Amino acid sequence: MRLNPADENLGERIREALPNVLRPIEQRFLEEPRGRFFGQSGLLAMPRTVEEVSVLVRLAADARVPVVPYGGGTGLVGGQVLPDGPVPLVISLERMATIRALYPTENVLIAEGGTILADVQAAAQDAGRLFPLSLAAQGSCRIGGNLATNAGGLNVLRYGNARDLCLGLEAVLPDGKIWRGLSRLRKDNTGYDLRDLLIGSEGTLGIITAASLKLFPNPSQVGAAIFQVASPGAAIEMLSVLRDQVGEGISAFELIHRQGLEFLSEVLPDTRQPFETMPEWSVLIELGLTGRQNPAMELETAFESGLSKGLVTDGVIAQTLAQRDALWAVRELIPEANRLIGSVSSHDISVPISRIPEFIRNGTEKVAALGQYRINCFGHLGDGNLHFNVFPPKGRKKAEFVSQRGVVQRAVHELVHAYEGSVSAEHGVGRLKAEDVEQYGDRTKLAAMRAIKQALDPMGIMNPGAVLR
Known part of the structure; x- marks a missing residue:
């Protein structure tokens, strides 16, 4: 389906609905660390709440404008920039960086998607707990992006990937609806697991705005x-x-x-x-x-x-x-x-x-x-x-x-x-490895992925070209 650019008409509608959300786009939102992909200068929005994210996505969907979710910009596979096609609406979560709740006896912390990983670690440490996800970029990467890419890092051997450290999510889906799934439950067999579907989807199925995270005792x-x-x-x-x-x-x-x-x-x-x-x-x-x-x-x-x-x-x-x-x-x-x-x-x-x-x-x-x-x-x-x-x-x-x-x-x-391995172990697919996924991926899995994408994002507005070309 043909998409439209994030033009001034969309900008006016956004300003009318959310007067203080649009910002002049900075160069940092148009590049990635390895310099292999460069984005286009569209519109940049910095919402403060999940409701504002919902409004932004709904307006983009109504206008058939591509949306690029932006976390800390530290990804190494080009998932955070759109190098071609209609210029996008970039939605940065950096103003959504609140630790919403902490339950030490449950070993659970709830953080907004724009929270820097090091701040999540520090909040857990202040409560005498450990959040074990540890990456070289932890001083600048954000937990929403960590989950969207299913980040790995140094402690996977013991604690698992980001997917293993998450109990529930709050997310905005491609039509603007809010999924309020911030569960603190360790057991919940009530059908398909949307949490695991969104984790690792790299912004192609929705925007992760908050997460319930598992904490652990600190090793003595x-x-x-x-x-x-x-x-x-x-x-x-x-x-x-x-x-x-x-x-x-x-x-x-x-x-x-x-x-x-x-x-x-x-x-x-x-x-x-x-x-x-x-x-x-x-x-x-x-x-x-x-x-x-x-x-x-x-x-x-x-x-x-x-x-x-x-x-x-x-x-x-x-x-x-x-x-x-x-x-x-x-x-x-x-x-x-x-x-x-x-x-x-x-x-x-x-x-x-x-x-x-x-x-x-x-x-x-x-x-x-x-x-x-x-x-x-x-x-x-x-x-x-x-x-x-x-x-x-x-x-x-x-x-x-x-x-x-x-x-x-x-x-x-x-x-x-x-050797029956994977060409993407912990960095994600992004745009860099989308062709590799087609070439080496299982055909049945690829067909299922495309069917899921079509069902949740029929217009293809969410991070087009990432994961699936």
Whole structure:
């Protein structure tokens, strides 16, 4: 169905209904962090309430104008900008950033969609609780966007993705109706789950305006260590050793390749490296334990066990909070170093955990056959999510390889598909991977997705071109 631009006629209708909602559109709403997609300058609305969001969407639907929901703008797959077609109405939720309620005894917090993730974490912490979603962009990303993309991050191994941390939603659907589903219930078998349908839909089925979020007890004892491992296969075996020892006490288990450490040395030289000689492979581990368990002692026991099995060769176990923070700084600065180096093609992928070593070996060979690229393979080994990113040779710039991006991406994604993996593990689909979803997705699932989109958004106004082309 043909859509219309967000023109001055729509602007007048919005001003008549909501006098203080429209704002001059700023450049930040027209770009995304990797600079691969650029939006068009349409109308920008900043509502304060779900009722105002409802009015905006209803007016856009009446005028058949595309709507682009906007959270923190930190997404890496182009879901927050509309690069072509009629200029859109951009709806930013940054003025909807209130913690509406907190129920410590129920371990539930209700936050508006525009609340910055770090503020959700802080509100939980003030109540003696933990909200475990943790991302590099947590100081600027917003919880509505986190849920819309089903964000992952560092603690998925223990606590799950954003979907697993949500009990209920409030959302505005494509016709402007409000779904008031802010349930605090852990059990509710009353038909189709609209919550799970909207989570991960990236604004194509509605706008998440508030969420009921799960909280958890704070671990009484937290510890971290980094171990040199013989190989990715040895890292997986080390994860099994730890699980047998501490069960679900593992909060994070991150794989780090030497290339990531070399990038830090190259562009962020003040970063304190954990080892004098950079290991080929290492794992960063965090434990969150309760009762009388001592994380440092558990990590020491695990290291000794790994050493006896030939899995690890060296290690650093944090003895203080400052040492723990220093270890995590290494992992958390790797994405920034990647950005400064500039990738030819970045891949947020997942494969079955037992097949990760084989995938890394074959993926490295495939990329090597395409040119003298550098590969920084790192990520959340415990849940099978790797960032398999390809960079120019040292001394060369990514701009020289723009024409090769598609070739490299296709080679990696085809291998992921061959290993029964996913080409989008935690960043979402957006516009960057919509074609991949068509190429590698199950045909029956795609048909069902299109049927759902048609049923809820028959005019196709909600974030057109994202997820489904």
